Amino acid sequence: MISVNNITKHFGETVALRGVSFEVQKGEVLGFLGPNGAGKSTTMRIITCYMPANSGSVSVAGFDVSDNSLEVRRRLGYLPENAPLYHDMKVIEFLAYIADIRQIGKTERTNRIGKMLEVCGLENVRHKNIAHLSRGYRQRVGLAQSMLHDPDILILDEPTLGLDPNQIIEIRELIKHLGREKTVILCSHILPEVSATCSRIIIINDGRIVASGAPEELTSKAGGAPVLSITVRGPADEVAARLALVEGITGVRADGEPEAGLQRFTVTGQEGTRPGEHLFRAVVDGGWSISELRQESATLEDVFTKLTTGEKA
Amino acid sequence: MGTIAATFKKEFRAYFNSPIAYIFITVFLVLSNWLFMRGFFIYNQADMRGYFAVLPWIFLFFIPAVTMRLWAEEKKLGTMELLMTFPVRDRDVVLGKYLASLLFLTITVLLSFSIPLTISILGDPDGGPILGSYLGTILMGAAYLAIGLFFSSLSENQIIAFILGVAGCFLLFIIGEEFVLFTLPQALVPLFKYLGLGTHFDSISRGVLDSRDILYYLSVVVFFLYLNVRSVESRKWK
Numbered sequence: 001m002i003s004v005n006n007i008t009k010h011f012g013e014t015v016a017l018r019g020v021s022f023e024v025q026k027g028e029v030l031g032f033l034g035p036n037g038a039g040k041s042t043t044m045r046i047i048t049c050y051m052p053a054n055s056g057s058v059s060v061a062g063f064d065v066s067d068n069s070l071e072v073r074r075r076l077g078y079l080p081e082n083a084p085l086y087h088d089m090k091v092i093e094f095l096a097y098i099a100d101i102r103q104i105g106k107t108e109r110t111n112r113i114g115k116m117l118e119v120c121g122l123e124n125v126r127h128k129n130i131a132h133l134s135r136g137y138r139q140r141v142g143l144a145q146s147m148l149h150d151p152d153i154l155i156l157d158e159p160t161l162g163l164d165p166n167q168i169i170e171i172r173e174l175i176k177h178l179g180r181e182k183t184v185i186l187c188s189h190i191l192p193e194v195s196a197t198c199s200r201i202i203i204i205n206d207g208r209i210v211a212s213g214a215p216e217e218l219t220s221k222a223g224g225a226p227v228l229s230i231t232v233r234g235p236a237d238e239v240a241a242r243l244a245l246v247e248g249i250t251g252v253r254a255d256g257e258p259e260a261g262l263q264r265f266t267v268t269g270q271e272g273t274r275p276g277e278h279l280f281r282a283v284v285d286g287g288w289s290i291s292e293l294r295q296e297s298a299t300l301e302d303v304f305t306k307l308t309t310g311e312k313a
Numbered sequence: 314m315g316t317i318a319a320t321f322k323k324e325f326r327a328y329f330n331s332p333i334a335y336i337f338i339t340v341f342l343v344l345s346n347w348l349f350m351r352g353f354f355i356y357n358q359a360d361m362r363g364y365f366a367v368l369p370w371i372f373l374f375f376i377p378a379v380t381m382r383l384w385a386e387e388k389k390l391g392t393m394e395l396l397m398t399f400p401v402r403d404r405d406v407v408l409g410k411y412l413a414s415l416l417f418l419t420i421t422v423l424l425s426f427s428i429p430l431t432i433s434i435l436g437d438p439d440g441g442p443i444l445g446s447y448l449g450t451i452l453m454g455a456a457y458l459a460i461g462l463f464f465s466s467l468s469e470n471q472i473i474a475f476i477l478g479v480a481g482c483f484l485l486f487i488i489g490e491e492f493v494l495f496t497l498p499q500a501l502v503p504l505f506k507y508l509g510l511g512t513h514f515d516s517i518s519r520g521v522l523d524s525r526d527i528l529y530y531l532s533v534v535v536f537f538l539y540l541n542v543r544s545v546e547s548r549k550w551k
Contacts, residue, residue, distance in 0.1 A: 048398040051548050073400040080398075084391030086323075088330045100319035101399050145395070 001026045001153060001183045002047060007056030008207075009042050016042045017053070018207040026152075029179035031194030031215075032187045034204040035308050040187045041081050043204070044157050047185070048078045060153065074102075077151035081158050081187075083142030087131035091122055091141055094130060095148060102149045116144040119174065135162035143171070147178075154178060157187040172197050191304055205308040218303050226269045227296040229255075230279055234288030236263040246282045248273040262291055316401040320409025321416075324383065328417050337378065338421050345371055345425060359436025364428060365446040365518040369486060369511055372457050377478025379418060380461030381471045383410045384545075388469035393548075403545045407538055411462055418454045422447065442520025449517025452530040456510060457482050459537035466544040485533070486510045 002024040009017040017039045024030045034040050046053045047060065049069040057064060063071040086094060095116060099109040117123050120140040125133060130141060139162055146154060159175070160168045175197050178184060188194050194201055195215045203211040203218070211218055232239050236258055243265060244252045251268040269275040276295060283290050328334040348371075349364040356363065387393040396406065432438045461478035468474045487493055489509010494502050506512050510533070513526040 045394070050394055050398050070400045070402070073398055076398070078395070078398045080391065080394045082391060084393075084395055086327075086392055087390065088327055093326075097319065097323045098399075100322065101316055101401060103316070103319075103400075 001028075001061060002185070003059050004043070004047065005057045007043070007046060007053035007058060009039075009046065009051075009053050016207055017046075019056070020204065020207070020209055021056075022202055022209065022212065024183055024185060026183055027179070027181065028200060029175065029184045029186065029198045031198030031201040032185055032204065033189065033191070033194050033201055033304065035189055038204045038308070039207045040189075040204060041157055044078070044080075044155055044185070044187055048076055048155055049073050074149075075152055077146035077149065077154045079142045079146040079154075079156045079159055082161065083139050085130050085138055085141055085145075087129070089130055090127055091117075091130060091133070092126045094141065095144060098145050098148050104149055112148055112150065116148055119147070120144040121170070136164060136167050139163055139171075140167075143174075151182070153183045153185075155185045155187075158189075159186065160188075160190070160193060168193075203304065203307050210307040211303065226271075226273060226275065228267045228269065228276060228279065229264065229292070229294045229296060230267055230283070230290065231262050231264045231292040232283055232288050232290055233261050234263070234283075234286065239263065239283070239286065239288060240265060242282055242286050243267060243279060246275060246278045248275045248278065264292075316399075316405045317409045317412070320401070320406050321413045324410050324413035325416055327382075328413070333382075334417065337375070338424060341371070341375055341421055342424060346428065349428065359432050359438040361428060361432065361438070361443050361446060362518065364425075365450060365514075368450055369453060369514055372454055373479060373482050373486065376418070376454060376457040377461040377464070377475045377482065379414050380458055380465050381474040381478060382465070383414065383462055384466040385469055385471045385474040389471075397545075397548070404542050407462075407541045407545060411459065411538060411541075414458050414462065415455055418458060419451055422450055422454065439520070442518075445520040445522050446518045448522065449514055449526070452517070452527065453510060453514050456485075456530045456533040456537075459534040459541070460485065463537045463541045463544065466541050482510075 004020060004022050006019050006021050007017055008015075008019055020039070020043060022030075032040050032043070042051075045051050047058055047065065049065050049072055052066055057066075059065065060072045061075050063075075065072050086097075089097065092113070095113045096109070099113060104112060117126055120143050122137070122140055122144060125137055130138065133141065139159065143156070143159060146156065156175070160171050163171060172193065175184060175186060179197070179199070186194060186198060199214065201212065201215055201218060202209055230243070236254055240252050240254055243249060248270045249267055250270055253266045255264040255266055267275070267279065274295075276293060280290060280293060328337075345364065345367065348367050349361075352363050384393075387396060397403070429438065429443050460481045461474075464477035464481050465471075465474040467477060486509065488505045489507070489512040493509075494505055497505060507529070513529050516523055517526055
């Protein structure tokens, strides 16, 4: 549906994109993740034909963004960062203007506007001036605008910015729901947002794609060596010595002093192994008992931090 | 509805959605009427020469105020990004905005009809020159609007857009005036006289409608609208 081929973009001396390529399939919800200034918005602006790339090509639904820009723009719904809107219009006037400029037919427009007011929860504020709306409502007007013409492809740049937690959940549900029939690109620097809504994630940093894959894939990739936390009832020194002998274990560290006979250890295993079972058996064979055994899994936060701060995984 | 019409409708309504239109029209009419009526009874002539003579100067400050918002606000609010990702041609948006400002100005100018009405009650004015002058005024306003609209696209600050617009209009007006021509080498005088906005207005305000003057104004409009399209496209320059 969307195919981005090796695009680069610089603004004077500043390089924003250094060769970004990716594809988005029909019906996919792609999370585009990166810290501020990584090149997310620039990439979106290139896909939506706001500005061209310096090199490389982008096609949307088979149309090239530079040769067939109008066709591309007809098929896209776009919510730019910060949801820019005309402040001197009423919500309903604004949506009517969008219907005009997108040339939505007379019979269809009433339907679509009504539907958008409903879906985005704007019925109560339809006659209010946009200037007087709160941040959250403006964001919803922006969303309504992007979906008014029922586009196949939606590009949302930070859609939940400025919303309260309940609204965030609503919007996420809405995006998930939309993702069933539409192709969505969701830009964000908020991790739970993309892990909750997206089927695939691309992480971009400093103008380059640093990782891509399903949320679970990325998490396990970043995991590296398994780290386990185990709490055992028994003599600390003996237990530590026994655990160190378990197959595939590379390090054992006692965490603090024993409390009521319970000692917690942090155990590191070899990469790619799951040593939990062996540890359990070793403790039981030693005649001690386990009160807790837990695999510390790397979260998407870890992946993100590792990849975007230059730390090696 | 086409995209030009959609832009036109939105921009035209925007004037009346805020107090801008009402303040503008009121102040313009009060100011121009007062300047004219001050001398009217002293000269005791049933014509509008005096009225049309001051208009280029009033326009100098009023017209950039009509256009300063049109692009600068889009840039300031970030709606430029929204607008330019709609399926519209840059050219159509420029035209839509321009036509909206032109209709607004035309309405404002026509609202000064109280003056010809008063004059025809008091005396027996010649209708031809008055009609010709109205047409000339709108043509000159059209040229000023195109200049103002272009300068609005250069800045996201409305005040800068306004000042640049005034300066741009003033420059084009002044280069054809006697005291500028006086300082120029003889060979350049006809050229500058032709390029000056005021020169063409003088003949129209006398009621003489010359196709060369009309052509001149239209060229200024087309030239600045073209520059405007280029300036809107500048976001795409590599």
